[in-house]
Amino acid sequence: MKKRRNYIIFGLISVLTAAVIAGCIKHPLDQVQSGQYNTGNYWRNQNDVLAGINGIYNVLYTEDWIGHHIYAFDDQSDDIYVAGDHSDFKAIEIFNQDATQQLIGVTWSFAYEQIGRANNAILYIPKVPVMDDAIRSRSMGEAYFLRAYAYFILSEIYGDVPLITEKNVTAVDYNVAKSPIDSVRAMVESDLLKAADMLPETYGDADKGRVSKGAAWGMLCKLYMFEDRLADAITYGTKVINDANYALAGKYTDNFTIGNQESNSEILFAVWNNSQLTANVPTSAISQYFTPRSWQGWGFHQPTENFAEEFETADSVRKRATLIAVGDSVPYQLNIIQIGDADAYQMFTGMSGQSTGRMLPSMSATGYCIRKWTAFVSDGVPSHAGQIDFNLKQPLLRSADIYLLVAEAKIRQNGPGGGDAELNAVRTRAGLLPRSGATMAQLIHERRVELGGENTRWQDILRWDKDKLVNLDTIVSKPMAASPLPPYGGSVIVPARTFTRPKDYYMPIPQQIIDESKGVIKQNTNY
């Protein structure tokens, strides 16, 4: 009896002991990820939201995307010739694009990168428990705007594309069939309308560079032009034009000059670059790609004689702000280059062996370089002499663009002269005489010279060709030519090209996407 009782006591104590100690390691499975944020432990407060929005803008710096490569598509136009060593750029320039080219692939993936970052913000910002409501609203507006911007570019480049929204993020479902371009544009419109509601009209000094209501209105105006919704384009474009916060800058060059960009009311949306000298901060590569090689750039894009000739004789302000011609100098350009035998032409005749900081013939195959994306460090520090100044902001949308879109819409709606007011605002700012009864042809000319090198020309041409406002064939069948001056002698840089309709309106969907989707995403017709 006693023995049995002892057993019971013994057993009880043992069980108790086991129970007490069973919890030595509390909740071994509830491990917290530390030293690394995730969607579970981020998005706690306002600071997280601000950084999360910065993270969307961050993708704009990307070289393979807005930070440069997107500009290579504009080289299909008659303005600019591809001079670099990227074979895919050259193939695309002559309408020889195929689904495996790098540019076709990276544009796609970084567009969706921007969309993905925005989708995360749209998904999580509403869940942040406590934050300033104005900032929450603004941040949502920024996310919608940036998502719309990426979809707008996708629709320009590829046409029909899959629509990925915050719902797909939640479901981890990315294999989605393409939506027709009309649905993509409807999504862009819907996002931009939300953004226009949520974004402030202006920002304080610390937040300049963020997108505003004006940017959203401007993008709506542009979208509607692509949709031939002229009246809507006028409505939203006019909001920009009538708002003093988005007034044209006093000088055309203010848009492309360090120091005059940050508070410039005309710049609706730009990549807000920061100097590489200060720290290891990201910056777009556009200056690197557009600045001539001898001046520490890579010299990828060189304007054609066809483009240079488009400027009116009196249009010297815009021409000088847009093009560098042989013999031109640029402020703070301190790289001194020896004049070679091949350079001893034009103003350098007989100067072989001497040195200069001016542009030499050997720096371009056409006789010109793009000026808008080139600036040099001006801080006077000897070791910085001649270095590219990456502080140059990269405007993506300017009020002048909107003025001309509204002018175009009015001309198309009301006939020649309908857009005189908006057109002339742009012309007079450039120091030119106003026009009266401006025609569509004059509008087309104005857009070409006002926005040269800003990645608008080719999309304009495509848009106008679809509307039978221009004939693309006559444009591309004209060879791209170099300057008539020696040593170029007007040589043909790119011979006549052939544009195939409708194939060449859009790029092919990247082959990798087609393969990965296992039949869900279909290749664009004609590829």
Next chain:
Amino acid sequence: MVKICFALLMTLCLQVSAHGYSQEKFSFHVRQVGAHEIFNAIQQESKYRFFYNNDYLRQLGKVDLDVTDAPLASILDQVLAGKFGYTIRDGRKVIITPVKSSAPPGSTVPGNSPAKPDTAVKGKITDEGGKPLGGVTVRLGKGGRAVQTDENGNYSIDAETGDELVISYVGYKEQRVKLDGSKNIPVQLQPNATGLADAVVVGYGTQRKRDVTGSVSTVKGDDFKNLPVSNAADALQGRASGVDIIRDDGSPGSNPSIRIRGTGTVNNSDPLVVIDGVPANGLNDVNPNDIASIEILKDASSSAIYGSRAANGVVLITTKKGNFGEQLKTTISYYNGFDKAAKYLDLLTAPDLVKLKQEAYTNDGLTVPGVWTSGAYATQKTDWQRALFNTGHTQNADFAARGGNNTSTYSFSGNYYDQKGMIDNSFFKRYSFRINSEHKVFDRLKVGENIVYSHTNGSAPNTKSSQTGLVWSAIRFNPGIPVKNPDGSWGSSKADGQLGDINNPVATADEVQKSDQFDRILANGYAELEIIKGLKLRANYGYDQSTEDFYEFDNALANQTRGPSSASLTRGSGKSWSFLEEYYLTYNKSFGSHSLNLTGGYSAQTFKGNYFNASRIGYDDTSIYQRVLNLGNSSSAGNTGFNTPSAGLQSYFVRANYAFMGKYLLTGTFRADGSSKFAPGKRWGYFPAFSAGWRVSDEDFFRDNVKAINSLKITGGWGELGNQNIGDFQYLSGIGYGGGGGLGGGGYGYSTGTGTVYQNGAYVISIANPNITWERAVMTNISAELTTLNNHLSATITYFNKNTTDMLIPYQLVETFGAQNGNGLATDDAGNISLPDLNLGKINNHGLEIELNYSNTVGKLGYSFGANGSIIRNKVTKLFGNSVYLAGPIYGRENVDISRTYEGQPVASFYGYKTAGLYQSQDDINKAADIANDPNKGNIKPGDVHFRDLNGDGIIDDKDRTRLGDPNPKFEFGVHGSMNYKGFDLSFNFAGATGFSLYDADRLVGLDATQVYNWYAEQNGRWHGAGTSNSIPRLSINNLNDNYRSSDMWVKNGAYVSLKSIALGYTIPKVTIADVKIPEIRIYVSSYNTFTITGYKGYTPELGYTNPGASGPSVQNPYAVTPGLQRGVDVAQYPTARNFTIGGTVSF
């Protein structure tokens, strides 16, 4: 926390006064069974072991027994029924004896006549302890006459010289003694090694070998003691079937990869290593001489008790311990050996190289560069392999003191291992101290601990890079350059680009000061309480902590082509730690012919770690005393710090072993495992396993009819196991945060404001897979174990089939989530986002394993031989479909795409073009259908490689590539043996493999005429006219046919057999001379990696992984989870050295 809990358990238990240990009691309710069956049943349930003459038991016939809770004595009285007596020795050895005085000394077995005194041979038969054994049958080899010993163990038998005595007794090994004319022949019997008492360590307990129904290989520590290896895994090579030890390189302190039953997953397929009950990370901190045994649990049933981490098998390490009631035994041992390169490659000498370089340029109509015509490098100055490989040294000293009294056991050991590699500044050192002890607090309560502290310090040069790898460099460095110039500076290739952009390998080896030190404490404490008879509660707590201190000073090598121009210092520090707690109950119960063993419990383990490192570049004073971070250039300072992902595991497990009559065996295991690597809701995996065994030889029909086979057991099992060795927190979407970046993007943040101020940003950098969960391996196992030839030969043959399902593979999502980061798939994307693994893949491994062991004693010669072999087939049965593959690393500067893992092929198969020799003439080229439409046809010249056009389009392009070979051996084997005669002992161990291919990537570079480096001597036999060669292409600098692309020209048969170790020793026994106790001394000479027989021409056919599965995170490689997707590729790894050692052991 753990300490407090442990103390609590102790206190609570101390309040309980335990009853005295009750005598073991047994219940039987059986009718008409043989006495041996009753004895077997008792042996299974108790500590008792039976020894008897089989004839006695036959005389007893069948018996009935009906007792409940009867002590042994009363059972024996009933069974033996007064016909025989018994004695019990050491409290556990039950020896059945003739009834006292029932037979006179030397009595004969009925039917035999008594011995004649003049031809009689006499002697005493004793047990292993020297005590006499009565009733032992002593039989003559010829004629079969037999006698039995009396109760004093004496026998006397009439025999002739030349005959032999055969002594047999159940429980002991049979012995045969040749009669050489001596009249007094005493014989000491040894317990049967394959007998009942052999225990096998299984998870959470031990089991007798005869009862095991799973597939377990055991390697005893004595089999590899004093082998000059730093890592016990090296010693396992060739010793157990189904266990593949893959040596990734021969550098000091390198850890081989262990693969059990093939490569089970494309993720980390390392087995779980459990050291004295604590799951630990690898074997490299364990002194091999401290190991008592290594058990390898191979099948699902045996490893299921470790279900969560057992999919790749389990390696159980049991260290040596003292025994209760054992006198102190002290052992001191020391060895010292040297290592030499086993092989050198034949390379061109300087004059030949110059000649061939000239030919290469001339062949292409190019101007020969001045460096090859000036004669400056035409004189042989240095054999760089011999300059780099010196003599290495390995020495080891250890001591151990072990023993115990009635209530305590103790073991204390220390070890110093010091290996200096063949290459300067490559070394590995280890100091380790271990304390194991166990104490009986009461009869019912035992407590104990195992504690080991180890300090290791090592450095191995990079020998896997084809940019800077040291061996790679030595093979390629120009032989016309001296090691040092006359002015004392290092010889350099900087003078001319034609000499290659390689640094002097000797300079690199000498000028780098590197060390990676680890301090590790692996401790566990346990308490075991017997609650009621047969029911035990055990608590086990483990703590494993490792701290790392990394130091690397790279001196400036300004006169070298690759620099560095400035000296740099990197310091790193890290710590990782893991807690384990386990509670489990075991219950043993027999009722009648049934016996049941239940084990069930709870286990939890957590893992954490953190690391940081810092570096500076630029040291004005590079003296060894000024190498601190503060003295480096502060503007170059860099630092990083991070936590390794924390992880936790939680498990409930239960196992039941059931035996009926000791011959029908059943095991069922069930385990529920939770892992923090998966999302809540996906964490728990449930892993069942079953196995059954039938001891056929215990059946009467077998016993009566099959005399040749002593025992036969057939087992079979099925089970599911889990694997969670994958990246952590993949169920969450990672967010990158901070600044950083640069031209062209990157970083996380954005600049805003009129002043353009940069602000931190954040965005998603990995996509979550909320559904990620366990990989599962389903394994089937069928096995037969038998012993024959009087238990001298034991054999096991096993078939297994293992299917891994839900294998986690990096999956290619459609790239509409963002810009993907390159992640091992065939992608050249340079985006930001990593993709999670998805449970998609499948892999199959199946094969056959055979183990044979033979041991015998003939007179004073004892010998044993073992052989094992494994046939394994590996195939990835599902990936994403057959167009997508998992990429291995791209080789070197030539970007050779060597290894690809495709669905339907073995893991890491070689990939490239098929060839058909060389084109011998222009006519061959004109006629070749393979290049009929090839646009490159005009560039192909006689002497170029004839690549095969596999898709029949007449063009050689990427579409013609195919699988070229399988680096996974289809058959691996080992043969080992040991012999002892008087004081001499000899042992050896061979390992080998066949049925696999190797990829000689180093030879590809060594014959590549476009390479500016030195070439293989084989280049002398290059094609230089029709018929001169069909395998080594013409020399061409332009190489327009791309002769050196990945092709079957570089794929070789890897078959080899290697004498891994051989040792010859002599033991001087312990004696006492005039009151002076002379200890037992053994001295020996041994060799490791003695020779390899192979057709493979590189340094060694044992090439291992070039991107091994990580052995855990470290300062340099914090998130090391790279799977081994490239195997058997020769990248001029640190070759394995041949070692010769001399050593001695002194035992007091």
